[in-house]
Amino acid sequence: MAMDLEQIDGVGTKLSKKILNSVGGKENLSQIVENLDLEQLSKIDGISQRKAIQIMNSLLGNPQEKFLKSERAHVLYEEIISKILNFSNTNYSRNRVQLLSPTTDINKINRHLDFVMEAKDKISHLPIDDLKVLMKNLGEPEEVKGSYDPSKVIVVESQEDGNYLTDLNLNKYYPIVVASNSQLFADEIRDYEVIFYVYNEGFLDFGDMGNVIMISHESPVYEIVPEMVIDYFDNNRELFEKIFEIRNILGLDSVCDCVEPLLSDLDDFKSNDINIEEIVLNVKQDMDEELKNSIKNVDIGGDEVLDLLNNDLPKKIEEIFEEIISKGKEKLLEATHIDFDPYIKKYPIEIDKEELERINQEQENIKTTNLYDKKITIASQLYNIRKQAEEEIEETIKFDYEFTLGSFAYTYNLNKPKISENLKITQGINLNLALNQNIQKIDYHLSPEDNIALLTGANSGGKTTLLETIGQINIMTQMGLPIPAKEAEVKILDEIYYFSKGRSLDAGAFESFLNVFMPIVTNNHKKLVLLDELEGITELEAAVKIISSFIEMLKETESYGIIVTHMAKELSNYTKVRIDGIEAKGLDKNYNLIVNRTPQINLLAKSTPELILKRIYENSHGKLKEVYGEILKKF
Numbered sequence: 134m135a136m137d138l139e140q141i142d143g144v145g146t147k148l149s150k151k152i153l154n155s156v157g158g159k160e161n162l163s164q165i166v167e168n169l170d171l172e173q174l175s176k177i178d179g180i181s182q183r184k185a186i187q188i189m190n191s192l193l194g195n196p197q198e199k200f201l202k203s204e205r206a207h208v209l210y211e212e213i214i215s216k217i218l219n220f221s222n223t224n225y226s227r228n229r230v231q232l233l234s235p236t237t238d239i240n241k242i243n244r245h246l247d248f249v250m251e252a253k254d255k256i257s258h259l260p261i262d263d264l265k266v267l268m269k270n271l272g273e274p275e276e277v278k279g280s281y282d283p284s285k286v287i288v289v290e291s292q293e294d295g296n297y298l299t300d301l302n303l304n305k306y307y308p309i310v311v312a313s314n315s316q317l318f319a320d321e322i323r324d325y326e327v328i329f330y331v332y333n334e335g336f337l338d339f340g341d342m343g344n345v346i347m348i349s350h351e352s353p354v355y356e357i358v359p360e361m362v363i364d365y366f367d368n369n370r371e372l373f374e375k376i377f378e379i380r381n382i383l384g385l386d387s388v389c390d391c392v393e394p395l396l397s398d399l400d401d402f403k404s405n406d407i408n409i410e411e412i413v414l415n416v417k418q419d420m421d422e423e424l425k426n427s428i429k430n431v432d433i434g435g436d437e438v439l440d441l442l443n444n445d446l447p448k449k450i451e452e453i454f455e456e457i458i459s460k461g462k463e464k465l466l467e468a469t470h471i472d473f474d475p476y477i478k479k480y481p482i483e484i485d486k487e488e489l490e491r492i493n494q495e496q497e498n499i500k501t502t503n504l505y506d507k508k509i510t511i512a513s514q515l516y517n518i519r520k521q522a523e524e525e526i527e528e529t530i531k532f533d534y535e536f537t538l539g540s541f542a543y544t545y546n547l548n549k550p551k552i553s554e555n556l557k558i559t560q561g562i563n564l565n566l567a568l569n570q571n572i573q574k575i576d577y578h579l580s581p582e583d584n585i586a587l588l589t590g591a592n593s594g595g596k597t598t599l600l601e602t603i604g605q606i607n608i609m610t611q612m613g614l615p616i617p618a619k620e621a622e623v624k625i626l627d628e629i630y631y632f633s634k635g636r637s638l639d640a641g642a643f644e645s646f647l648n649v650f651m652p653i654v655t656n657n658h659k660k661l662v663l664l665d666e667l668e669g670i671t672e673l674e675a676a677v678k679i680i681s682s683f684i685e686m687l688k689e690t691e692s693y694g695i696i697v698t699h700m701a702k703e704l705s706n707y708t709k710v711r712i713d714g715i716e717a718k719g720l721d722k723n724y725n726l727i728v729n730r731t732p733q734i735n736l737l738a739k740s741t742p743e744l745i746l747k748r749i750y751e752n753s754h755g756k757l758k759e760v761y762g763e764i765l766k767k768f
Contacts, residue, residue: 230538264379283307425480549615556622557580600665627660667698
């Protein structure tokens, strides 16, 4: 970690102890920082999301707090983060995005800019909406607790063998019983549907019990209880399918392509079950009907009647029975693939319940053995791909960070800025307006020789929007993000200040203004200062003298400043500074301002309040319209 908790601004000894107690010590805190696990910090009572981000950034050595020096600058930064988060799909990506921080390290900035621009290009060739659906809430695979089945049992030869299997957590699936020579043990295990005999020496004798499956003690765990592997993949079935589809879209190979076919194959095997008793009954009904119809047409002589009286079937009827039962057995064989005879030669045909029970038990044992063998085969294949499948999940989750930033840059049509000593924007647009159609883009520039400008002009003409745009472009550049402009030259700065009327300063708090504002020029840090109509800090003449003095001191630094003001003319009497203007040329047919929002350099523009009054006048009615009309006559 870059620093101790107590060294972080606003943490101190008390909060530091609270954090360490909550996470379980310094080692756990280091792991949280390494994993960028922001949630672990933000869920601690008394720590807000912003505070958690500040703490994490400080521990990571990201100097966010040193760069964003005013509340409004923080708001601009948080708005940028919020827009990026709209494209994020995983906790991993959301954490990394929230920890994106402005830096002065040019190499780090350029590396991340290249990363995002490559991501933008990559994303531009991909089906973004399809990927977003697949990646939504993508997370780590969930471990399964095991489904306990008391109808089956694992039998071992010694307590030592039992302890070994318990250490492997196999007791979470089946009871584990140590064999003994007592009759009680024999009676106990006879009640289980299936017995898994995990043998070491193999000396146990289960007699004629057909429900015993023998497994070597040295077998892999998935051969003893294949459900340990199968349940894991089945529980995360949808996740593995998503990973396969995502990697397929990205043109990457994936071992996850076989997960669904293997699990489906097992599902089909389980469902491929026949109800022997139902088939036997259906065939019996058919035979009874056929016997009834066949015997009706049989002529019986005197001798044959005597045979019936002696409980013997006449030869003619015997032959009918033999033929019909023979056909019935063929039907059974065709339907069940089992050669057996559960019928007793009577009318109606009777079912040999002992034979039916024998064949049911026999088939159940065969089915259990076959299903177990099938599970082992599938578990073995799944076990062999598990490590690679989990690596693919991790890669895909991490890809979401690339996908998030690439989607953000592509959707907002962001471009790579050039690191320079100048501040120059070509066809820039405020990030909040970038997705709207027909928004006028702006050009603007400052240089080391011309590093301060007063911005004047029309109300609602876009002066505040321009300040925000410049602030966004500087912050995004130093976050290593492309910017909302066709081209831009951006100077790497140490600090950014953005003050706006009614936000950062109380308009009447003169002393508060001086205490917050004037220290800006007391250090040699390179900074960007954005001021939005602060003339209300005190009476006009005093405000002019204070702000003009501030400008004079700022001009002598390697900083940039843009000041939106309605008192540019008065300020120019005290300091030589460039004055730029945004002029309104009139109203369109809908009474909207016609404005060229790109400032004209060296132009003192009028605020044109009469145009605003004209718009309100045209949209008013009755007596109120007359009032506005009278005011307009005075302009």
